[in-house]
Amino acid sequence: MTTGTPADDPIPLVDLRAAHAEVAEQVREGFDRVLATGAYIKGPDVGAFEQEYAAFSGTRHCVGTANGTDAVELALRALELPPGGGVVLPANTFVATAEAVVRAGLRPVLVDADPEHLLIDPARVAETLEADGGAVAAAAAGRDGRPGRITALLPVHLNGQLAPMRPLLDLAAEYGLPVVEDAAQSQGATQHGRPSGSWGRVAATSFYPGKNLGAYGDAGAVTTSHDALADAVRLIGDHGSGRKYLHDRFGFNSRMDTLQAVVLRAKLRRLPAWNAARRAAAARYHALLADLDTLTLPRTLPGNEHVWHLYAVRIHPGRSRDAILAALHEAGIGAGIHYPVPVHLQPAFRSLGHGPGSFPAAEQAARELLTLPLFPQITEAQQTRVAETLAKALTRTS
Incomplete structure (x- = not known):
């Protein structure tokens, strides 16, 4: 299991080697x-x-x-x-x-x-x-x-x-x-x-x-x-x-x-413990990022017990998500963007007859979501580094 990460070591989006x-x-x-x-x-x-x-x-x-x-x-x-x-x-x-x-x-x-x-x-x-x-x-x-x-x-x-x-x-x-x-x-x-x-x-x-x-x-x-x-x-x-x-x-x-x-x-056999570790990591992100008013944290539907396959924050309009992503990558942090083009705007599904504006919530999410590293073995030090780097990137792109 990962026990710590030096300041300059990469932090992957998902650490499959640690799971193995x-x-x-x-x-x-x-x-x-x-x-x-x-x-x-x-x-x-x-x-x-x-x-x-x-x-x-x-x-x-x-x-x-x-x-x-x-x-x-x-x-x-x-x-x-x-x-x-x-x-x-x-x-x-x-x-x-x-x-x-x-x-x-x-x-x-x-x-x-x-x-x-x-x-x-x-x-x-x-x-x-x-x-x-x-x-x-x-x-x-x-x-x-x-x-x-x-x-x-x-x-x-x-x-x-x-x-x-x-x-x-x-x-x-x-x-x-x-x-x-x-x-x-x-x-x-x-x-x-x-x-x-x-x-x-x-x-x-x-x-x-x-x-x-x-x-x-x-x-x-x-x-x-x-x-x-x-x-x-x-x-x-x-x-x-x-x-x-x-x-x-x-x-x-x-x-x-x-x-x-x-x-x-x-x-x-390890999945319940791994999911519990994901929930603990998500809670740490919630605390580390709570004071950043230029992004929205992911929300859990009442009644759900989340297993945090992805931890995706929303970058507010006026900030360049691409510039923030580039800053994270430059710092060795494996952030990502999931589903930047909704299904209805994919060329393969043009025959469905939908265009921009057809599904506003999905389209807004596609523009704003940014996925942060999260996996069962992620450490508090790694998450702190992610949060600090993200905060600096948000300030630079304001």
Whole structure:
């Protein structure tokens, strides 16, 4: 574990080497076990991890996948939604969420975030569903109007905390829609004591190396308490085959390999302690940065237990975020910018028909957010240096 950092040593945005140091022996033993047996695909460690992560998530089932994008696609495909159906998701998410919707043969329906917590806004979801219902009624009556085709809600748990699930589930029940959680950034987070990945009918997560629970390459998973959905996800992700050389439905290849399961099992045992360390680090940042009136600190939605996948502050207008980022980098501090271009302004999604101003909260966040280093092993001295360097950069750019 990192014990201290000289003033001139770099501070990474995420320290994957420090995490590996804590699990290195267990991972080495597991790799030796897999190499000795040759069970690289569907090995025993995959099944063991699936059981352990399902229990961790408060669900009956976990199905390992090749990556988090596939996990979202598999969850949507398992629901057997009408082709071309609309899926409501926030504009301020990583592009993979929208990609998975399109890959599943569905249509992204974007909504704005709430400006305080930057999570999908239930009020905007309600407006979208109401408008869609009006289009259905108009089409049924023979009047002009696009047929409403929203078929699912896809809230994203962003930066380490859950989207506001209770109002979203109420809307889903009112309109008869399934909820699919994008839980890629919230492993171990809870809302009103209920774990991420257990709220919707099905959920998807990513174990990309930088996640709170990260593999040593790409990996992901789907969690659900519905037996039929778990079976469908497993079938589709294994070429639609439940028996060798017999393919019951069209599928593709998205299986978690055994070596990644070994890593994830080792890290899962440490995840509660690592998340607690992240919360302590976030609290330190709150205290260190509280007096800086030129930025806004991240806020936690009431009822959420945050796991701080990212600690992203908002730089107020009038300050150059790019200049501040450059100053941090010059000082050896690995700050970053996540999602500087919202989904609706990405060239790949121009066909959705949205332009600048369509989702004001998401666009403002994209202009203002700056992510500071945060990982379980970060030290108080490192955080103090980050805060002091940030304060100086804010003064110079005023």
